[in-house]
Amino acid sequence: MSEINPDEVFDITIIGGGPTGQYAAYYAGLRGMKTLVIDSLDQLGGQLTALYPEKYIFDVAGFPKVYAKDLVAALTEQMMQYNPTLALYHKVVNLVSTDSGITIDTEQGDTYHTKSILITAGVGAFAPRRVTAPGVEKFEDKGVFYFVKDKNSLRDKRLLIVGGGDSAFDWSLNLHGHASKITQIHRSDRFKAHEDSINKVQEIGIDFRTFHELKEIHGEDQVTGVTLFDNRTKEEFHLEVDAVILNLGFLSNLGPIKEWNLELLGNSLKVNSRMETNIPGVYAAGDICTYDGKLKLIATGFGEAAIAVNHAKHYVDPTAKVNPGHSSESVPEKKH
Ligand code: FAD
Numbered sequence: 138m139s140e141i142n143p144d145e146v147f148d149i150t151i152i153g154g155g156p157t158g159q160y161a162a163y164y165a166g167l168r169g170m171k172t173l174v175i176d177s178l179d180q181l182g183g184q185l186t187a188l189y190p191e192k193y194i195f196d197v198a199g200f201p202k203v204y205a206k207d208l209v210a211a212l213t214e215q216m217m218q219y220n221p222t223l224a225l226y227h228k229v230v231n232l233v234s235t236d237s238g239i240t241i242d243t244e245q246g247d248t249y250h251t252k253s254i255l256i257t258a259g260v261g262a263f264a265p266r267r268v269t270a271p272g273v274e275k276f277e278d279k280g281v282f283y284f285v286k287d288k289n290s291l292r293d294k295r296l297l298i299v300g301g302g303d304s305a306f307d308w309s310l311n312l313h314g315h316a317s318k319i320t321q322i323h324r325s326d327r328f329k330a331h332e333d334s335i336n337k338v339q340e341i342g343i344d345f346r347t348f349h350e351l352k353e354i355h356g357e358d359q360v361t362g363v364t365l366f367d368n369r370t371k372e373e374f375h376l377e378v379d380a381v382i383l384n385l386g387f388l389s390n391l392g393p394i395k396e397w398n399l400e401l402l403g404n405s406l407k408v409n410s411r412m413e414t415n416i417p418g419v420y421a422a423g424d425i426c427t428y429d430g431k432l433k434l435i436a437t438g439f440g441e442a443a444i445a446v447n448h449a450k451h452y453v454d455p456t457a458k459v460n461p462g463h464s465s466e467s468v469p470e471k472k473h
Pocket of ligand 1: 177422
């Protein structure tokens with residue numbers, strides 16, 4: 138459950154904290170809107186954070202080239218000027234619109250009230266790719282982690298890190314010297330991570346094993362060890378560890394959005410030139426929306442976010458102009 142007051146009514150709730158949602162949150166702040174941003178991940182940035190943080194992007198206006206993670210950091214700084222409320226690690230599962238406003242529910246059991254909604258849900262809610270080996274579910278968040286939220290709890294612990302992508306290598310490097318011992322395994326000898334990180338992990342002497350997989354996690358009240366196996370020889374190994382970090386990438390799922398009575402075209406939400414969906418007060422922008430001529434790009438998502446938020450502002454407060462004027466000439470409206 139989050140700590141947001143359940144009686145609070147937001148002017149706009151942005152479902153999805155990818156680049157489109159982040160820029161929309163900035164714009165909503167600029168327009169003085171009381172803003173809530175919700176994302177199923179524990180971090181902002183959407184696809185940029187989940188799928189390609191270390192890749193350069195070359196087609197964002199004003200940046201000849203920029204790492205995806207650096208663009209997310211800049212968007213975060215820009216939006217946080219206005220202190221929007223964040224509900225991260227929360228997945229929206231239900232949306233109901235009535236004459237008195239819009240209510241949304243999250244999988245985590247929270248309900249939020251809002252005057253308007255902007256859906257910037259991209260390709261759907263991201264969730265970590267789960268592992269089904271015995272012991273994983275039993276110890277989830279109690280020694281088995283898909284996200285490391287508290288690095289301190291891993292101090293001087295013996296760790297197993299599973300994965301061959303950037304997140305797995307980054308955690309091995311980040312926790313080296315902090316944990317007492319790190320073993321990293323990956324099921325093949327092909328990696329999705331940066332070469333530099335792979336080389337560093339090998340240079341600093343982390344126990345790094347290719348063609349190894351997790352078979353079982355052991356322990357009564359806490360994790361005490363794991364069984365690994367070599368997927369070529371089927372030979373099994375027992376390893377004493379105190380915690381396991383699983384970094385096997387993310388899956389996305391449009392899931393519940395299809396059940397909110399919104400008009401769909403394939404897997405996308407149909408919008409008009411104001412980014413309005415078929416439900417009054419509900420807007421969509423970015424990869425999730427479609428219209429004649431739609432292109433799924435960060436650049437187009439930014440433009441759609443600005444259009445959607447300015448129309449939502451006028452919807453929530455009909456005395457407010459749609460056109461925001463020029464930011465270079467304005468003093469930002471009230472901050473929250
Ligand atoms: P997303 O980035 O998909 O973010 C949506 C967010 O909504 C996610 O964080 C998700 O968890 C959240 N969400 C969804 N449903 C829910 C729910 N029910 N509850 C809570 N949260 C929810 N584009 C470019 O312009 N240039 C490039 O160079 C480029 N390179 C790319 C490289 C790769 C490898 C990939 C995969 C994509 C690339 N793209 C590029 C595309 C670009 O990343 C997308 O267009 C962009 O991320 C869309 O942003 P978005 O905010 O609309 O959606």
